[in-house]
Every structure is written in structure tokens, then in C-alpha cells.
Amino acid sequence: MNPFAQSREDRVGSLGETALIKRISEWLGAASPDPPAGIGDDCSAVHLPPNKSYLLTTTDPVIYQRHFDSQLEPEQVAIKLLNRNISDIASMGGTPRHATLSHALPHHLSIDWLKRFYIGLSHEACKCNIQVNGGDVTTTKDFLGAFMTLVGYGNERILERKGASVGALIFVTGSLGGSRLKKHSNFEPRLPEGQWLATQVGVSSCIDLSDGIGKDCAAILLDHCNAKIDASRIPVSEDAHALSRSSGRSPLDHAINDGEDYELLFTLEPDQDYDTFVDHWKTRFKTDITQIGIISKRVASHPSVVFSNLEENIEPTGYDPFRTP
DSSP states (O other): OOOBOSSGGGBGGGTOHHHHHHHHHHHHGGGSOSTTTSBTBSSOOOOOOTTOOEEEEEEEEEEBTTTBOTTSOHHHHHHHHHHHHHHHHHHTTOEEEEEEEEEEEETTBBHHHHHHHHHHHHHHHHHTTOEEEEEEEEEESSOOEEEEEEEEEEOSOOOOSSOOOTTOEEEEESOBSOGGGTGGGSOOOOHHHHHHHHTOTTEEEEEEOSSOHHHHGGGGOOTTEEEEEEGGGSOBOHHHHHHHHHHSSOHHHHHHHOOOOOOEEEEEOTTSOHHHHHHHHHHHOSSOEEEEEEEEEOOTTSOSEEEESOOTTOOOOOOOTTSOO
16 A cells, blocks of 8 residues: 555645644554553553563664555554564563554655554554553654564573574475565564473573574574574575566575564573473474474584585575665
């Protein structure tokens, strides 16, 4: 849906800030509690659960023409924004609970587009038991972006990126690649999976794959470690195969480098029984897991992540928004 309106009366610029915030509060409905937890004070004030050990905080945006375009409906944009943030908390085994949202809005943005965005956000937040506790709005000339901060709670044990020992097995959930066809805006964060992984003492590191395994895998490595990835074992999605037919790149290239998979990459320590772990996983989840590599001792002359069985024309860089084309 085109986010911008032609007629002046259909634009957010016709409302004024006070009226706009009032409408946003109405559109959020049940997802936004009464003050002081919700919209209405200078800050949101929420009670902390007494039985939680960690406060988890993450932030992610969606930017027009970077993370979405006019092909997406406003509800899809809102859900993508929320789920991008939930995926970060899932990777640490936490539970998301409170969101704040700041919006940069051009004067000619459609009121109807924004209404549908917030109603879609409300529905998804309520489904996930997340409160939208407030935020801010500002005007821009042409720039459209939404910036969310999501707060969650962690129990006594959380998952961090770095912690895997030499010999730990590297796993990934689901399948990878081709996200631009639909997965980038239509995915389920691996929240229950991440919460369960955090209860398993043999799971030593975890990250969500937002920039592709070619880039994100290096982030889990301690200084004295390399990762050895068997490219033939990487689970390649059907969308990666479909996109390959028009992109001129191989399905495996898409699986390694596309990004926005929002799957979990995690490690299992070498003293854990592989079969027992996989059996326990299968009794709880329909989500597939695949062991794709192993943590090895650092070799200075090697890159931090070493791919075997890799097609010669693939450069495993992942997605880097700051890299000059």
C-alpha cells in the first residue's frame, strides 16, 4: 500500500500533534494500558516482576525503502517491526513484555496507512502479551521510519552470543535464504525455542540470524576460536531456490548471504549427548534443527569462519547495510 496521501485532509499533517497522539492511543486499543504504564505521562512506569533476574532491552527500526516498500500492507510493516525486536529477545531466551515506539512521519503520510499500522501492531502485540507503553512522533520532509524499543525479562540463565568451547557443535533452526520473497515480513520469531534453549545448560551461545550466516556466525566466536561450517549441510529454503531462478545466484549463496532469516544459530557443548539433545528438541518443537558445523581452535591464517564444500563463486559476507556496493 502506498503510504502517502494525495488530498490534504487525508494526510497526518492535517491533524496536529495532539490529535494524532489521541488517535494513536485509540488505534492501539487494548495493547496500550492506562497511565502511568501507558500513553499520558512523560515516562511509562511499569512494575518489575519479582522473580526475574534480567531486564533485556533491544531496539530495531523499519525504514521505508530500506526494510519495506509499497508492496507491503501497513499491518505487515507493523508486524515486521515487532517481530524483528522479539527475535532479539528470543535469541537470549527471554520473554518480551513492553514496547515503546517512535515514528518519523512525513506531513503527506496517509492517515489511513498509519491507522492500519497501529491497529495491526495492537493485534500482534496483544497476541504476544506485549504492552505498547508509549513513544513519540516527529515530522519529516520525506523520511518515513518507525523505531521500536522492546523490553523483556530473563530468568536466572540467559543465552549470550559468546561462550562456545572448542568442539561445540553449531546448529541452526529452520531453513535459510530467499527471505526477500516473503519471509522478511512473514516470520515467526523462535521465541519458545529460545526460551527452552536457555534452560539447557549444554547450550553455550545463541544469536538470531538477521544479517545472514555468512556474517552473523563470526559474532558467536571467542578470540581463540574458529567456526568450521559444512556448506553442504546448510538447510536451504524453497524460497532461496525460487529466487535463484531469477537472481543469477545459487540457492546456497542466498542461504548464506541474504539475511533476514530470523532463525537461531546456537552451539551445543562437546560434553553433551547429541542424540539425546535432538530427541528432546523433537518432542517439543516442529521446527527443524540442523547441525552445520563445529567450533575449532583458532588458526591465525584462517578466516574466523571457514566454509567447506562451498561453491567457488560464493563470498560468504552476509548482509552489511554499510558496505559500499
